[in-house]
Amino acid sequence: MKMLSIKPTIYKFKTAEEFAAEFKIGVGDLVITNEYIYQPFFGKLNLGCDVLYQEKYGAGEPSDDMAEAMYKDIKGDHKRVIAIGGGTVIDISKLFALKTVSPILDLYDGKTEIVKDKELVLVPTTCGTGSECTNISVAIVKDEKDGVLTGGETKLGLVSDDIIPNKVCLIPELLKTLPYKPFACSAIDALVHATESFLSPHRKTMTSELFREKAMDVILKGFKLIDEKGQDARFEYMDQFVTASFYAGIAFLKAGCGPVHGMSFPLGGTYHVPHGESNYMLFGAIMDYYDEHKPDGEIMKFKELVSSILGCEVKDAIPEMNALLQRILPLRPLRDCGFTEADFKAFPLSVEANQQRLMTNAYYPFDLESEEAIYRKCY
Secondary structure (H helix, E strand, O other): OOOOOOOOEEEEOOOHHHHHHHHOOOOOEEEEEOHHHHHHHOHHHOOOOEEEEHHHHOOOOOEHHHHHHHHHOOOOOOOEEEEEEOHHHHHHHHHHOEOOOOOHHHHHOOOOOOOEOOEEEEEEOOOOOOHHHOOEEEEEEEEEEOOEEEEEEEEEEEEOHHHOOOEEEEOHHHHOOOOHHHHHHHHHHHHHHHHHHHOOOOOOOHHHHHHHHHHHHHHHHHHHHHHHHOHHHHHHHHHHHHHHHHHHHHHHHHHOOOHHHHHHHHHHHHHOOOHHHHHHHHHHHHHHHHHHHOOOOHHHHHHHHHHHHHOOOHHHHHHHHHHHHHHHOOOOOHHHHOOOOOHHHHHHHHHHHHOHHHHOOOOOOOOHHHHHHHHHHHO
Protein backbone atom coordinates (compact mmCIF):
# COMPACT_ATOMS: atom_id res chain seq x y z
CA MET A 1 0.00 0.00 0.00
CA LYS A 2 1.34 3.40 -1.00
CA MET A 3 1.96 5.56 2.08
CA LEU A 4 3.70 8.72 0.94
CA SER A 5 4.03 10.65 -2.30
CA ILE A 6 5.26 14.22 -2.55
CA LYS A 7 5.18 16.31 -5.69
CA PRO A 8 7.12 18.17 -7.03
CA THR A 9 10.81 17.25 -7.10
CA ILE A 10 12.75 19.51 -4.73
CA TYR A 11 16.20 21.04 -5.27
CA LYS A 12 18.29 23.36 -3.13
CA PHE A 13 21.19 25.51 -4.34
CA LYS A 14 23.55 27.86 -2.53
CA THR A 15 23.59 30.35 -5.40
CA ALA A 16 21.52 31.43 -8.37
CA GLU A 17 24.47 30.70 -10.65
CA GLU A 18 24.54 27.04 -9.54
CA PHE A 19 20.82 26.75 -10.25
CA ALA A 20 21.13 28.31 -13.72
CA ALA A 21 24.01 26.00 -14.64
CA GLU A 22 22.39 22.77 -13.47
CA PHE A 23 19.05 23.58 -15.11
CA LYS A 24 20.76 24.80 -18.30
CA ILE A 25 18.50 27.85 -18.54
CA GLY A 26 18.56 29.29 -22.05
CA VAL A 27 16.77 29.41 -25.37
CA GLY A 28 13.28 27.91 -25.15
CA ASP A 29 12.79 28.95 -21.53
CA LEU A 30 10.36 31.62 -20.39
CA VAL A 31 11.36 33.24 -17.09
CA ILE A 32 8.72 35.19 -15.16
CA THR A 33 10.34 37.30 -12.46
CA ASN A 34 11.03 40.81 -11.14
CA GLU A 35 13.81 42.97 -12.50
CA TYR A 36 15.17 43.75 -9.01
CA ILE A 37 15.63 40.00 -8.48
CA TYR A 38 16.75 38.93 -11.93
CA GLN A 39 19.35 41.56 -12.73
CA PRO A 40 21.54 41.23 -9.59
CA PHE A 41 21.54 37.45 -9.58
CA PHE A 42 21.04 36.34 -13.21
CA GLY A 43 21.65 39.36 -15.45
CA LYS A 44 25.41 38.84 -15.71
CA LEU A 45 24.97 35.20 -16.74
CA ASN A 46 23.70 36.04 -20.27
CA LEU A 47 21.33 33.07 -20.25
CA GLY A 48 19.58 33.62 -23.60
CA CYS A 49 16.10 32.91 -22.18
CA ASP A 50 13.04 35.10 -22.64
CA VAL A 51 12.34 37.18 -19.53
CA LEU A 52 9.14 38.93 -18.47
CA TYR A 53 9.17 41.31 -15.49
CA GLN A 54 5.89 41.10 -13.57
CA GLU A 55 6.09 44.55 -11.96
CA LYS A 56 5.82 46.23 -15.37
CA TYR A 57 2.21 45.04 -15.46
CA GLY A 58 1.04 46.30 -12.08
CA ALA A 59 1.71 46.06 -8.36
CA GLY A 60 0.14 43.95 -5.66
CA GLU A 61 -1.60 40.63 -5.90
CA PRO A 62 -2.18 38.81 -9.20
CA SER A 63 -5.28 39.70 -11.20
CA ASP A 64 -6.86 38.52 -14.42
CA ASP A 65 -5.99 41.87 -16.05
CA MET A 66 -2.33 41.58 -15.01
CA ALA A 67 -2.06 38.01 -16.28
CA GLU A 68 -3.79 38.85 -19.59
CA ALA A 69 -1.44 41.77 -20.24
CA MET A 70 1.61 39.63 -19.50
CA TYR A 71 0.35 36.78 -21.66
CA LYS A 72 -0.11 39.10 -24.64
CA ASP A 73 3.56 40.06 -24.42
CA ILE A 74 4.86 36.49 -24.49
CA LYS A 75 6.52 35.87 -27.85
CA GLY A 76 7.56 32.56 -29.39
CA ASP A 77 7.21 28.98 -28.21
CA HIS A 78 8.54 27.76 -24.88
CA LYS A 79 8.96 24.29 -23.48
CA ARG A 80 9.58 25.40 -19.93
CA VAL A 81 8.18 28.16 -17.68
CA ILE A 82 10.44 29.23 -14.81
CA ALA A 83 9.05 31.49 -12.08
CA ILE A 84 11.55 33.34 -9.89
CA GLY A 85 9.68 35.48 -7.40
CA GLY A 86 7.03 35.72 -4.73
CA GLY A 87 3.41 34.66 -4.70
CA THR A 88 2.27 36.93 -7.52
CA VAL A 89 4.98 35.73 -9.91
CA ILE A 90 4.43 32.09 -8.96
CA ASP A 91 0.64 32.11 -9.22
CA ILE A 92 0.67 33.79 -12.63
CA SER A 93 3.39 31.46 -13.93
CA LYS A 94 1.26 28.44 -13.07
CA LEU A 95 -1.29 29.71 -15.60
CA PHE A 96 1.33 30.22 -18.31
CA ALA A 97 2.26 26.53 -18.19
CA LEU A 98 -1.24 25.54 -19.32
CA LYS A 99 -2.30 24.56 -22.83
CA THR A 100 -5.04 27.22 -22.90
CA VAL A 101 -4.31 30.40 -20.98
CA SER A 102 -6.58 33.14 -22.28
CA PRO A 103 -9.16 34.29 -21.41
CA ILE A 104 -7.94 34.03 -17.82
CA LEU A 105 -11.45 34.60 -16.47
CA ASP A 106 -12.65 31.40 -18.13
CA LEU A 107 -10.07 29.38 -16.18
CA TYR A 108 -11.40 30.66 -12.86
CA ASP A 109 -15.02 30.29 -13.95
CA GLY A 110 -14.48 26.65 -14.92
CA LYS A 111 -15.21 27.23 -18.61
CA THR A 112 -11.75 26.16 -19.82
CA GLU A 113 -10.24 22.71 -19.33
CA ILE A 114 -7.06 22.92 -17.27
CA VAL A 115 -4.27 20.98 -18.99
CA LYS A 116 -0.55 21.55 -18.45
CA ASP A 117 1.59 21.40 -21.59
CA LYS A 118 4.87 22.96 -20.39
CA GLU A 119 7.34 22.00 -17.70
CA LEU A 120 6.92 24.28 -14.69
CA VAL A 121 9.84 25.22 -12.42
CA LEU A 122 9.20 27.45 -9.40
CA VAL A 123 11.82 29.36 -7.41
CA PRO A 124 10.35 31.22 -4.40
CA THR A 125 11.99 34.44 -3.30
CA THR A 126 9.93 34.94 -0.14
CA CYS A 127 9.63 32.60 2.81
CA GLY A 128 5.90 32.26 3.15
CA THR A 129 3.76 31.91 0.06
CA GLY A 130 3.94 28.10 -0.07
CA SER A 131 2.48 28.40 -3.56
CA GLU A 132 5.60 26.78 -5.01
CA CYS A 133 4.35 23.34 -4.00
CA THR A 134 0.56 23.62 -4.20
CA ASN A 135 -2.19 22.94 -6.73
CA ILE A 136 -3.69 26.43 -6.30
CA SER A 137 -3.30 29.68 -8.22
CA VAL A 138 -4.94 32.71 -6.60
CA ALA A 139 -6.01 35.84 -8.46
CA ILE A 140 -8.34 38.80 -8.16
CA VAL A 141 -10.85 38.28 -10.97
CA LYS A 142 -13.81 40.23 -12.30
CA ASP A 143 -17.25 39.25 -11.04
CA GLU A 144 -19.54 37.86 -13.69
CA LYS A 145 -23.22 36.93 -13.63
CA ASP A 146 -24.97 35.22 -16.53
CA GLY A 147 -22.06 36.11 -18.79
CA VAL A 148 -22.13 39.81 -17.91
CA LEU A 149 -19.45 41.60 -15.89
CA THR A 150 -20.96 43.19 -12.78
CA GLY A 151 -18.18 45.69 -12.06
CA GLY A 152 -17.01 43.97 -8.89
CA GLU A 153 -13.96 41.82 -8.17
CA THR A 154 -13.38 38.72 -6.07
CA LYS A 155 -10.20 36.98 -4.98
CA LEU A 156 -10.49 33.33 -6.01
CA GLY A 157 -8.35 30.21 -6.06
CA LEU A 158 -8.00 28.02 -9.14
CA VAL A 159 -7.48 24.44 -7.94
CA SER A 160 -6.06 21.71 -10.18
CA ASP A 161 -3.28 19.15 -9.93
CA ASP A 162 -2.21 20.29 -13.41
CA ILE A 163 -0.72 23.44 -11.89
CA ILE A 164 1.46 21.59 -9.40
CA PRO A 165 5.01 22.37 -10.56
CA ASN A 166 7.36 19.74 -11.88
CA LYS A 167 10.31 21.10 -9.90
CA VAL A 168 10.90 23.51 -7.03
CA CYS A 169 14.27 25.11 -6.34
CA LEU A 170 15.08 26.67 -2.97
CA ILE A 171 17.86 29.27 -3.18
CA PRO A 172 18.26 31.17 0.12
CA GLU A 173 20.65 33.64 -1.56
CA LEU A 174 17.70 35.16 -3.43
CA LEU A 175 16.08 36.31 -0.16
CA LYS A 176 19.01 38.51 0.84
CA THR A 177 17.42 41.57 -0.76
CA LEU A 178 13.94 40.98 0.72
CA PRO A 179 13.06 43.95 3.02
CA TYR A 180 12.09 43.20 6.59
CA LYS A 181 8.32 43.80 6.41
CA PRO A 182 7.71 41.56 3.35
CA PHE A 183 9.95 38.97 5.00
CA ALA A 184 7.96 39.09 8.25
CA CYS A 185 4.58 39.01 6.49
CA SER A 186 5.60 36.05 4.36
CA ALA A 187 7.05 34.12 7.30
CA ILE A 188 3.87 34.73 9.33
CA ASP A 189 1.91 33.52 6.29
CA ALA A 190 3.89 30.27 6.41
CA LEU A 191 3.01 29.93 10.09
CA VAL A 192 -0.67 30.41 9.18
CA HIS A 193 -0.36 27.67 6.54
CA ALA A 194 1.10 25.26 9.08
CA THR A 195 -1.51 26.20 11.69
CA GLU A 196 -4.52 25.85 9.41
CA SER A 197 -3.29 22.48 8.17
CA PHE A 198 -2.78 21.47 11.82
CA LEU A 199 -6.40 22.31 12.66
CA SER A 200 -7.98 20.99 9.45
CA PRO A 201 -10.94 18.83 10.53
CA HIS A 202 -11.33 16.72 7.40
CA ARG A 203 -8.27 16.55 5.17
CA LYS A 204 -5.25 15.79 7.35
CA THR A 205 -2.88 13.11 6.16
CA MET A 206 0.31 11.57 7.50
CA THR A 207 2.20 13.90 5.16
CA SER A 208 0.51 17.06 6.42
CA GLU A 209 1.03 16.05 10.04
CA LEU A 210 4.74 15.47 9.51
CA PHE A 211 5.37 18.73 7.69
CA ARG A 212 3.07 21.04 9.69
CA GLU A 213 4.87 20.38 12.98
CA LYS A 214 8.35 20.76 11.52
CA ALA A 215 7.34 24.00 9.82
CA MET A 216 5.92 25.44 13.05
CA ASP A 217 8.99 24.45 15.03
CA VAL A 218 11.40 26.09 12.58
CA ILE A 219 9.36 29.28 12.10
CA LEU A 220 8.66 29.95 15.77
CA LYS A 221 12.28 29.29 16.71
CA GLY A 222 13.33 31.72 13.99
CA PHE A 223 10.97 34.36 15.36
CA LYS A 224 12.40 33.81 18.84
CA LEU A 225 15.88 34.40 17.42
CA ILE A 226 14.80 37.66 15.78
CA ASP A 227 13.02 38.72 18.97
CA GLU A 228 16.22 38.18 20.94
CA LYS A 229 18.83 39.46 18.49
CA GLY A 230 17.02 41.92 16.20
CA GLN A 231 15.82 42.03 12.61
CA ASP A 232 19.19 41.27 11.01
CA ALA A 233 19.22 37.87 12.74
CA ARG A 234 16.91 36.66 9.98
CA PHE A 235 19.82 36.49 7.55
CA GLU A 236 21.61 33.79 9.55
CA TYR A 237 18.37 31.78 9.63
CA MET A 238 17.15 32.40 6.07
CA ASP A 239 17.93 28.88 4.85
CA GLN A 240 15.69 27.48 7.58
CA PHE A 241 12.89 29.99 6.90
CA VAL A 242 12.69 29.23 3.18
CA THR A 243 12.73 25.49 3.91
CA ALA A 244 10.01 25.85 6.56
CA SER A 245 7.84 27.77 4.09
CA PHE A 246 8.09 24.83 1.74
CA TYR A 247 7.25 22.40 4.55
CA ALA A 248 4.14 24.45 5.38
CA GLY A 249 3.17 24.43 1.71
CA ILE A 250 3.36 20.64 1.61
CA ALA A 251 1.22 20.52 4.75
CA PHE A 252 -1.59 22.67 3.37
CA LEU A 253 -1.41 21.05 -0.07
CA LYS A 254 -2.71 17.94 1.66
CA ALA A 255 -4.79 19.37 4.53
CA GLY A 256 -5.95 22.64 3.02
CA CYS A 257 -6.16 26.12 4.45
CA GLY A 258 -9.17 27.52 6.28
CA PRO A 259 -11.03 30.62 7.48
CA VAL A 260 -7.94 32.79 8.03
CA HIS A 261 -7.44 32.64 4.28
CA GLY A 262 -11.15 32.64 3.45
CA MET A 263 -11.86 35.76 5.48
CA SER A 264 -8.70 37.56 4.38
CA PHE A 265 -9.43 37.16 0.66
CA PRO A 266 -11.90 40.12 0.56
CA LEU A 267 -9.20 42.31 2.12
CA GLY A 268 -6.87 41.50 -0.74
CA GLY A 269 -9.59 41.77 -3.36
CA THR A 270 -11.10 45.05 -2.10
CA TYR A 271 -8.23 46.95 -0.48
CA HIS A 272 -5.24 45.17 -2.07
CA VAL A 273 -3.70 44.32 1.29
CA PRO A 274 -0.75 41.96 0.62
CA HIS A 275 -1.72 38.34 1.18
CA GLY A 276 0.56 37.59 4.12
CA GLU A 277 -0.40 40.78 5.95
CA SER A 278 -4.14 40.27 5.42
CA ASN A 279 -3.84 36.77 6.91
CA TYR A 280 -1.91 38.17 9.87
CA MET A 281 -4.62 40.80 10.51
CA LEU A 282 -7.16 38.04 11.23
CA PHE A 283 -5.00 35.18 12.50
CA GLY A 284 -4.90 36.00 16.20
CA ALA A 285 -8.62 36.73 16.47
CA ILE A 286 -9.55 33.49 14.72
CA MET A 287 -7.23 31.47 16.95
CA ASP A 288 -8.87 33.06 20.00
CA TYR A 289 -12.29 32.16 18.55
CA TYR A 290 -11.27 28.52 18.12
CA ASP A 291 -9.81 28.32 21.61
CA GLU A 292 -12.94 29.85 23.12
CA HIS A 293 -15.39 27.52 21.36
CA LYS A 294 -13.50 24.21 21.21
CA PRO A 295 -10.51 24.34 23.58
CA ASP A 296 -10.06 20.61 24.17
CA GLY A 297 -9.93 19.26 20.63
CA GLU A 298 -7.04 19.29 18.18
CA ILE A 299 -6.20 22.81 19.29
CA MET A 300 -4.98 21.36 22.59
CA LYS A 301 -2.28 19.45 20.67
CA PHE A 302 -1.48 22.67 18.84
CA LYS A 303 -1.09 24.57 22.12
CA GLU A 304 1.09 21.81 23.57
CA LEU A 305 3.42 22.06 20.58
CA VAL A 306 3.56 25.87 20.70
CA SER A 307 4.17 25.90 24.46
CA SER A 308 7.06 23.45 24.06
CA ILE A 309 8.68 25.73 21.47
CA LEU A 310 8.06 29.02 23.26
CA GLY A 311 8.72 27.69 26.77
CA CYS A 312 5.41 28.77 28.28
CA GLU A 313 2.41 27.16 29.95
CA VAL A 314 0.01 25.35 27.63
CA LYS A 315 -2.85 27.64 28.65
CA ASP A 316 -0.75 30.64 27.60
CA ALA A 317 0.39 29.25 24.23
CA ILE A 318 -1.90 31.23 21.93
CA PRO A 319 -1.55 34.58 23.78
CA GLU A 320 2.24 34.11 23.91
CA MET A 321 2.37 33.27 20.20
CA ASN A 322 0.28 36.34 19.35
CA ALA A 323 2.51 38.52 21.55
CA LEU A 324 5.64 37.18 19.83
CA LEU A 325 4.17 37.97 16.41
CA GLN A 326 3.37 41.51 17.59
CA ARG A 327 7.04 41.97 18.50
CA ILE A 328 8.12 40.60 15.13
CA LEU A 329 5.70 42.88 13.25
CA PRO A 330 3.20 45.24 14.92
CA LEU A 331 -0.33 44.30 13.89
CA ARG A 332 -2.17 46.78 11.67
CA PRO A 333 -5.92 47.19 12.41
CA LEU A 334 -8.44 46.82 9.60
CA ARG A 335 -9.39 50.50 9.83
CA ASP A 336 -5.92 51.41 8.57
CA CYS A 337 -6.45 49.68 5.24
CA GLY A 338 -9.76 51.45 4.49
CA PHE A 339 -12.24 49.02 6.05
CA THR A 340 -15.69 50.67 6.40
CA GLU A 341 -18.83 50.09 8.47
CA ALA A 342 -20.54 48.65 5.39
CA ASP A 343 -17.81 46.00 5.11
CA PHE A 344 -18.87 44.40 8.40
CA LYS A 345 -21.93 43.07 6.56
CA ALA A 346 -20.60 42.89 3.01
CA PHE A 347 -17.44 40.92 3.73
CA PRO A 348 -19.17 37.97 5.49
CA LEU A 349 -21.67 37.77 2.63
CA SER A 350 -18.80 37.65 0.13
CA VAL A 351 -16.99 35.01 2.19
CA GLU A 352 -20.07 32.79 2.39
CA ALA A 353 -20.73 33.16 -1.34
CA ASN A 354 -17.19 32.69 -2.66
CA GLN A 355 -14.92 30.99 -0.11
CA GLN A 356 -16.68 27.77 0.91
CA ARG A 357 -13.63 25.73 -0.14
CA LEU A 358 -11.81 27.39 2.77
CA MET A 359 -14.63 28.02 5.24
CA THR A 360 -15.75 24.38 5.31
CA ASN A 361 -12.24 23.50 6.49
CA ALA A 362 -12.74 25.42 9.75
CA TYR A 363 -11.71 23.86 13.04
CA TYR A 364 -14.95 25.26 14.50
CA PRO A 365 -17.80 26.46 12.24
CA PHE A 366 -18.41 30.07 11.30
CA ASP A 367 -21.58 31.86 10.26
CA LEU A 368 -22.34 35.42 9.18
CA GLU A 369 -22.60 36.62 12.77
CA SER A 370 -19.32 35.11 13.95
CA GLU A 371 -17.49 36.34 10.85
CA GLU A 372 -18.74 39.87 11.46
CA ALA A 373 -17.57 39.60 15.08
CA ILE A 374 -14.06 38.64 13.92
CA TYR A 375 -13.88 41.63 11.57
CA ARG A 376 -15.09 43.93 14.35
CA LYS A 377 -12.50 42.56 16.77
CA CYS A 378 -9.75 43.25 14.23
CA TYR A 379 -11.05 46.70 13.31
